[in-house]
Amino acid sequence: xxxxxxxxxxxxxxxxxxxxxxxIIKDIRALSQKKHxxxxxxxxxxxxxxxxxxxxxxxxxxxxxxxxxAKGKPPVEKAAAKTVASGxxxxxxxxxxxxxxxxxxxxxxxxxxxxxxxxxxxEIAPQKNETYIALDRVRDPGNLGTIIRTADAAGASGIILxxxxxxxxxxxxxxxTMGSVFALPVSRxxxxxxxxxxxxxxAEIVATHLAGSVDYRTIDYTKKPIVLLMGNEQQGLPPELxxxxxxxxxxxxxxxxxxxxxAVATAVMLYEARRHLLSLEEPGR
Ligand code: SAM
Numbered sequence: 506x507x508x509x510x511x512x513x514x515x516x517x518x519x520x521x522x523x524x525x526x527x528x529i530i531k532d533i534r535a536l537s538q539k540k541h542x543x544x545x546x547x548x549x550x551x552x553x554x555x556x557x558x559x560x561x562x563x564x565x566x567x568x569x570x571x572x573x574x575a576k577g578k579p580p581v582e583k584a585a586a587k588t589v590a591s592g593x594x595x596x597x598x599x600x601x602x603x604x605x606x607x608x609x610x611x612x613x614x615x616x617x618x619x620x621x622x623x624x625x626x627x628e629i630a631p632q633k634n635e636t637y638i639a640l641d642r643v644r645d646p647g648n649l650g651t652i653i654r655t656a657d658a659a660g661a662s663g664i665i666l667x668x669x670x671x672x673x674x675x676x677x678x679x680x681x682t683m684g685s686v687f688a689l690p691v692s693r694x695x696x697x698x699x700x701x702x703x704x705x706x707x708a709e710i711v712a713t714h715l716a717g718s719v720d721y722r723t724i725d726y727t728k729k730p731i732v733l734l735m736g737n738e739q740q741g742l743p744p745e746l747x748x749x750x751x752x753x754x755x756x757x758x759x760x761x762x763x764x765x766x767x768a769v770a771t772a773v774m775l776y777e778a779r780r781h782l783l784s785l786e787e788p789g790r
Contacts, residue, residue, distance in 0.1 A: 518589045523599045530598070533568065533606050533618060539672050548621050548674035549606070551613040553580055555684040559619060560587050562687050568618040570596045572603050575614040584615070608676070621674045624690035626698065629663060631708040631730030634785070636778045638771060639665040639699060639710070641746055642737040646671050650681020651768040652735075657685035659775040660782075665732070666693040667746070700749040708732045710750040713774060714742055715764055717755030724754060726778040727785055733774045738767050 522530055535541040536549045547567055550556060557580060560566060569588040575581045576597060585595045603612040631637060638656050643649050649671050653664055664673075672678065673691050694702065703710050711724060712734040734750055736742035741764075747753060756765060756773055765773070 519585065519595045519597050521597045522602060525602060525605055527602075529568070529594070529596065530602055530606065533570070536618065537608065537676060539675065542621065542672065542674055546621055547618050548679065549616060549618055549676055550679050550686075551607050551609075551616045551676075552684070553584070553613070553615040555687070556584055556615055556617045558684050559617070559687040560584060564622070564687055565620040566591065566593045566617050567620060568594045568596060569615070570598055570603065570606060570617065571615045572600050572612070573597055574600070581615060584617075588617075624663065624692045626665065626692045626694045626702050629665075629690075629692060629702075629706070631662070631706050631732070633730055634727070634782055635662040635708075635730045636726070636775065636782075637661060637663050637665060637708070637730070637732045638775070639667050639703075639732050639734045640670060640767075640771075641696075641735065641742055642668040642740075643670045643735075643767065644738050645767075646675050646677040647681050648738065648766070648768045649673060650678040650683075650686075652771045653678075653682040653689055653691070654685040655768065655772045656775060657682075657689045659772070659779050661689065661775060663690040663692060665699060666691065667699045667734075668696055696743075696746055700746070703732060703749065706730070706732075709752070710734050711774075712736075712742055712747055712750030712753050713770055714747055714753040714755065717753035719752050719754050721754040721756050721774060721777055724752065724777075726781040731778055733771070733778065735767060735771050735774075 542548050566588050569585055571581050588595050604610060607616055638661055656664055673686060679686050708730040710732045734746060756770060
């Protein structure tokens with residue numbers, strides 16, 4: 506008997522749902538609103554690979570939802586077995602229901618409701634060679650998702666959301682992270698709490714600013730752990746945060762654009778820090 510068959514959920518543990526007026530489906534659809542995500546402490550993620558990764562990383566799944574067409578596929582059965590084993594619910598639904606839940610015409614075959622989680626800032630003790638990203642009032646879900654994905658790819662250690670930001674657990678942000686929301690810890694703090702933490706943490710805050718006096722390529726990112734502080738899309742960094750930073754870095758620009766897109770500027774900074782850290786591993790250094 507295969508592993509999947511051995512662990513497949515017993516008959517009766519999977520609930521079939523075809524109606525959009527089913528109360529469980531209504532609750533899941535309500536997760537499109539921030540208020541419901543916050544009240545329930547849960548969020549929705551789509552895609553089988555992403556769900557398998559999330560389960561492997563230890564995230565708690567409350568509900569697994571799959572389309573009838575996905576029934577019997579070994580990875581789906583395995584995800585269903587894990588869901589049941591951890592006390593979650595498994596729903597087999599019509600494509601119409603899955604499309605309504607994920608708000609897509611061509612929905613993924615599998616979706617999951619997970620418990621959301623922020624890493625408390627007080628738990629973070631940055632170590633040498635680590636890089637964190639702090640985002641001041643990031644507004645755009647696509648930017649936030651892209652930054653989480655890029656930070657994961659560049660080997661950053663975490664994201665800190667400063668002030669009132671867009672929700673990292675909205676469907677749009679989670680989609681844009683391509684699964685990295687499960688891989689990279691996200692913390693949040695008000696500006697003062699962030700600055701207090703940064704002062705005690707031993708990390709250097711490198712803030713990015715259009716009026717920065719330091720070319721971003723001239724900074725040594727290897728002496729201390731680094732927190733790259735990025736400004737809001739419309740307003741940039743407020744003075745209180747800019748003044749709290751050790752340095753204001755500028756990425757030189759040509760042409761007529763007044764600034765880089767926030768996610769692009771973050772990627773440039775992250776990979777510059779990464780380049781410095783990688784150079785430490787070069788023989789002879
Ligand atoms: N109008 C805003 C301003 O005056 O700052 C533009 C904000 S920009 C779209 C968003 C953030 O990306 C900035 O606050 C900064 O953190 C970063 N950024 C964008 N272009 C940059 C550059 N050339 N040098 C340094 N940081 C930059």
